Amino acid sequence: MSALSGAARPAIAPGMRLQWEPAQAAHVLLYPEGMVQLNGSAGAILARCDGVRTVAEIVADLEQTFGAADLTADVTAFVELALERRWLELRA
Amino acid sequence: MSVGPPLQMSQAVGPPLWLLLELTYRCPLHCVFCYNPTEFAAVGAELPTAEWLRVLREARALGAVQLGLSGGEPLARDDLEPIVAEAHALGYYINLITSGVGMTEERIGALKRAGLDHIQLSFQDSTRELNDFLSSTRTFELKAKVAELIRRYDYPMVLNVVLHRLNIEHVGEILALAESLGAQYVELANTQYYGWAWLNRAHLLPSRAQLERAEAVTRAFRERVGSKMQIYFVVPDYFETRPKACMNGLGRVFLAITPDGTALPCHAARMLPGLEFPNVRERDVRSIWYESAAFNHFRGEAWMKEPCRSCPERQRDFGGCRCQAYLLTGDAANADPVCELSQHHHLVTAAVAEAERAVAAAGAASLVFRDHRISIAVEPPRAAPPAS
Numbered sequence: 001m002s003a004l005s006g007a008a009r010p011a012i013a014p015g016m017r018l019q020w021e022p023a024q025a026a027h028v029l030l031y032p033e034g035m036v037q038l039n040g041s042a043g044a045i046l047a048r049c050d051g052v053r054t055v056a057e058i059v060a061d062l063e064q065t066f067g068a069a070d071l072t073a074d075v076t077a078f079v080e081l082a083l084e085r086r087w088l089e090l091r092a
Numbered sequence: 093m094s095v096g097p098p099l100q101m102s103q104a105v106g107p108p109l110w111l112l113l114e115l116t117y118r119c120p121l122h123c124v125f126c127y128n129p130t131e132f133a134a135v136g137a138e139l140p141t142a143e144w145l146r147v148l149r150e151a152r153a154l155g156a157v158q159l160g161l162s163g164g165e166p167l168a169r170d171d172l173e174p175i176v177a178e179a180h181a182l183g184y185y186i187n188l189i190t191s192g193v194g195m196t197e198e199r200i201g202a203l204k205r206a207g208l209d210h211i212q213l214s215f216q217d218s219t220r221e222l223n224d225f226l227s228s229t230r231t232f233e234l235k236a237k238v239a240e241l242i243r244r245y246d247y248p249m250v251l252n253v254v255l256h257r258l259n260i261e262h263v264g265e266i267l268a269l270a271e272s273l274g275a276q277y278v279e280l281a282n283t284q285y286y287g288w289a290w291l292n293r294a295h296l297l298p299s300r301a302q303l304e305r306a307e308a309v310t311r312a313f314r315e316r317v318g319s320k321m322q323i324y325f326v327v328p329d330y331f332e333t334r335p336k337a338c339m340n341g342l343g344r345v346f347l348a349i350t351p352d353g354t355a356l357p358c359h360a361a362r363m364l365p366g367l368e369f370p371n372v373r374e375r376d377v378r379s380i381w382y383e384s385a386a387f388n389h390f391r392g393e394a395w396m397k398e399p400c401r402s403c404p405e406r407q408r409d410f411g412g413c414r415c416q417a418y419l420l421t422g423d424a425a426n427a428d429p430v431c432e433l434s435q436h437h438h439l440v441t442a443a444v445a446e447a448e449r450a451v452a453a454a455g456a457a458s459l460v461f462r463d464h465r466i467s468i469a470v471e472p473p474r475a476a477p478p479a480s
Contacts, residue, residue, distance in 0.1 A: 014246075014248070015209070015210065015247075015248040017185055017209065019157075019183065021155065021157055022155075023107045023109075023154065023155025023157075024107075024109075024155065028157065030157065030158065030185035030209075031185075031210075032187060032209075032210040032212065032248060032250050032277060033158070033160070033187050033210070033212070033250075034158075035109065035157065035158050035185070086319075
């Protein structure tokens with residue numbers, strides 16, 4: 001897994017579900033008999049992975065939302081990790 | 093076990109993130125390794141639908157989000173569909189843990205529409221003969237048909253096979269069966285010795301050589317299939333030198349409700365003496381989880397004895413399994429004897445040594461099948477290892 005294109009469109013993988021849990025004050029990723037509690041940035045990235053937006057668009061949105069610059073490397077690294085863990089898949 | 097520092101609980105107690113509803117102890121299978129209590133026939137009437145729905149709402153309000161629907165065989169309840177529908181509306185991720193017996197196209201369609209997220213299908217072996225023998229049923233072909241339904245209804249294929257002396261040599265064939273069924277997740281769960289498995293331990297505990305062969309076969313299979321199939325090999329803790337972090341600590345994340353409404357911090361905890369487990373018919377889930385004496389008892393470290401009390405690993409494994417400590421040593425507050433630091437560790441190594449001898453002798457086994465009639469006749473578990 002390397003050189004993820006900015007044009008890739010990541011989506012939550014089948015069988016996985018992302019939701020906000022007030023009791024944990026966090027986004028969680030739910031899957032067969034398991035759950036990952038996400039930190040703020042991971043939650044913000046995954047919540048934007050809808051299979052429609054590209055990685056580049058997600059980066060732009062996050063930079064604007066959080067008033068940050070140069071998030072490409074961080075977002076790309078996390079999306080690659082999430083693909084490897086099968087939390088995400090890429091849509092055509 | 094009352095002397096010790098005051099409990100540092102309350103604020104530290106998190107929500108019951110994992111809710112398991114054992115909807116019924118009825119089951120068409122008679123598995124020799126079942127963890128259900130041997131005295132299940134004496135358990136009171138099952139909760140009606142409305143009570144299960146109330147439990148779902150109350151636990152969800154506390155933060156429960158992973159839901160297991162289990163039993164017995166949950167498909168034996170004809171209200172499974174409305175229970176799933178309510179759970180889905182509340183936002184649970186819903187896992188159905190089933191033998192497949194009772195699953196039809198009509199029911200899987202209804203469960204899918206109701207919002208069921210995932211089905212874990214159990215097999216007992218890769219061969220029809222042993223599958224059917226171990227469960228004392230003729231269910232092998234039926235399970236294959238249910239696997240086909242699971243695929244057709246677009247669920248991830250998740251298979252569970254409980255391993256023990258009688259099927260562990262078939263691990264390669266079991267994995268091949270899983271592959272042919274298109275499994276994405278396979279759990280090879282070595283038997284844990286509670287309930288019927290405890291009764292049958294002398295027949296079920298594998299030898300170390302059997303275990304090592306099975307692990308080697310699993311490793312080779314993993315290398316061949318790569319990431320398309322995720323295989324979890326749950327090592328039997330009798331072969332370890334440190335205990336499992338059972339339930340991540342009692343009363344920390346896991347809440348089980350048995351068919352009669354008894355709330356437990358672990359599916360097997362009903363056996364623990366001196367604790368009065370509350371019932372959802374009488375108390376709401378919030379008061380059960382946060383306030384009941386039974387749920388607070390094994391929270392924190394005040395209950396611990398040496399060597400756990402001063403052990404640097406106590407926050408990692410919480411002293412292991414309370415039920416195993418009780419079954420093997422007679423005192424639930426002792427260290428889990430799986431731990432080599434336990435003064436009772438020899439009880440575990442003796443059981444393993446006995447298994448080595450039995451596998452070597454390989455005489456004909458006489459197994460006790462999980463059965464309603466035998467459940468009435470059998471004695472509740474006592475704090476001594478079963479005769480071997």
